[in-house]
Amino acid sequence: MSDYEYTATIEKRYNDFDTYGHVNNAVYVTYLESARIKFFRDVIGNRDISTVIAHVEVDYESPILVDHEVTVAVRVAEIGTTSVTLDYEIRADGERAATARTTQVLLDEDDEPRPVAEEWAERFDIEQNRAG
Numbered sequence: 001m002s003d004y005e006y007t008a009t010i011e012k013r014y015n016d017f018d019t020y021g022h023v024n025n026a027v028y029v030t031y032l033e034s035a036r037i038k039f040f041r042d043v044i045g046n047r048d049i050s051t052v053i054a055h056v057e058v059d060y061e062s063p064i065l066v067d068h069e070v071t072v073a074v075r076v077a078e079i080g081t082t083s084v085t086l087d088y089e090i091r092a093d094g095e096r097a098a099t100a101r102t103t104q105v106l107l108d109e110d111d112e113p114r115p116v117a118e119e120w121a122e123r124f125d126i127e128q129n130r131a132g
Contacts, residue, residue, distance in 0.1 A: 004073030004089055006043065008035040012070055023064035029056060032088055032100055035072035039086070044123045050111075051104035054083065058100040068092035076124045082106055082113040084124060 016027045040049050064070055071091045078085040080103075088100040108114040116124070 004075045006039055007071050007073045008038040010070040021066045028058055028098055031072055035074050039074045044120045050107040054105050055103040058098055060098045062097045064092040064097050079121050079124050
């Protein structure tokens with residue numbers, strides 16, 4: 001399959017679908033967000049990470065239909081000074097439907113970029129090495 005260690009199950013919503021019964025392309029980014037929040041919570045044990053997306057790219061490969069089970073696999077691609085880049089694989093019934101990459105910049109209480117905490121970097125690095 002792939003070298004992703006972390007996978008999140010995504011709950012689909014009625015309004016995710018277009019009139020053809022496909023998940024709308026814009027919704028894929030919300031699936032990334034859901035998986036990213038779960039990943040941060042589970043990997044570094046923190047629900048209070050403040051980030052802003054600096055970059056997002058999605059490559060669509062096949063449609064997600066109403067009856068498909070949706071999962072998103074996540075892995076750390078790069079750890080920067082104030083950012084973390086994640087790679088994703090969106091799957092429909094276990095088959096790759098899209099790949100994606102996001103870069104998140106971590107923010108402090110004044111909404112200024114902040115360094116990635118050493119403890120977080122270590123946990124991200126462990127996760128990155130597992131997948132690599």
